[in-house]
Amino acid sequence: MELVDTQVSEACGATRGSSSLPPSTTYKNDDFLVTPDLTEQFMLAALSLAEEARVLDEVPIGAVLVHEGRVIGKGHNLRETSGRTTAHAEIQALEDYNQRTKEWRLPAGTSLFVTIEPCMMCTGALLWARLDNLYFGAPDPKGAGLSLFTNLIQQGLFDHKLSEMQGGVLRESCSGLLSSYFKNKRSRRAAKP
Numbered sequence: 001m002e003l004v005d006t007q008v009s010e011a012c013g014a015t016r017g018s019s020s021l022p023p024s025t026t027y028k029n030d031d032f033l034v035t036p037d038l039t040e041q042f043m044l045a046a047l048s049l050a051e052e053a054r055v056l057d058e059v060p061i062g063a064v065l066v067h068e069g070r071v072i073g074k075g076h077n078l079r080e081t082s083g084r085t086t087a088h089a090e091i092q093a094l095e096d097y098n099q100r101t102k103e104w105r106l107p108a109g110t111s112l113f114v115t116i117e118p119c120m121m122c123t124g125a126l127l128w129a130r131l132d133n134l135y136f137g138a139p140d141p142k143g144a145g146l147s148l149f150t151n152l153i154q155q156g157l158f159d160h161k162l163s164e165m166q167g168g169v170l171r172e173s174c175s176g177l178l179s180s181y182f183k184n185k186r187s188r189r190a191a192k193p
C-alpha cells in the first residue's frame with residue numbers, strides 16, 4: 001500500500017514553522033495517542049488545511065488521517081468550489097486516501113484529526129472506513145453529528161467502534177477560525193450596496 005509521504009512535521013510546517021520533530025522519525029500509533037503535544041501537532045496540520053479552505057472562501061474546516069505517525073490522507077472543505085454536497089473535509093481526506101491506495105478500508109490504528117466535530121454524514125463514512133481514533137477541535141452542537149451517536153456507536157449499534165475519541169483539541173483555535181470566517185462573511189454581506 002502506498003502511503004502519502006508526509007511526516008507530521010512537514011504537514012504542520014505552514015502553521016508552526018519548523019517542527020521540533022525530526023522529519024525522518026516515524027511514530028507508532030501508541031506513542032502519539034498518549035502524547036498531547038503530538039495530538040496538537042496533527043490538529044495544527046488540520047488547521048493549516050482549514051486555512052487553505054478559508055483562502056478559497058470555503059467554511060474553514062480541515063482534516064488529516066494519520067497512521068503510525070504519517071499523514072495518509074488529507075482534505076479541507078470544498079463544498080462551494082466543487083459544488084458537491086458531500087465535499088466535507090473528512091470526506092475529502094477519505095477520498096484522498098482512497099485514491100492514493102485504492103483501498104476503502106483504513107489501516108488498523110488510523111486516527112482522524114478534524115477541526116470541528118464531524119457531522120452525521122462524515123461520522124457514518126468514517127465508521128464504514130473503519131476509523132479507530134477520532135480527535136476533533138470545535139464541538140458542533142447543532143451539527144447533529146458525532147456526539148449524537150457516540151453512545152449508540154460505543155454500545156455496538158454499528159459493527160465497528162471507535163477505540164479513542166477526544167473533542168476540544170485546540171478548541172480555541174478551531175472555533176476562532178470558524179467564528180472569524182463567519183464574522184467576516186457577515187460584514188462583507190452587510191457592506192454590499
Ligand SMILES: [Zn+2]
Pocket residue numbers: 088089090118119120121122123
Ligand atoms: Zn461532514
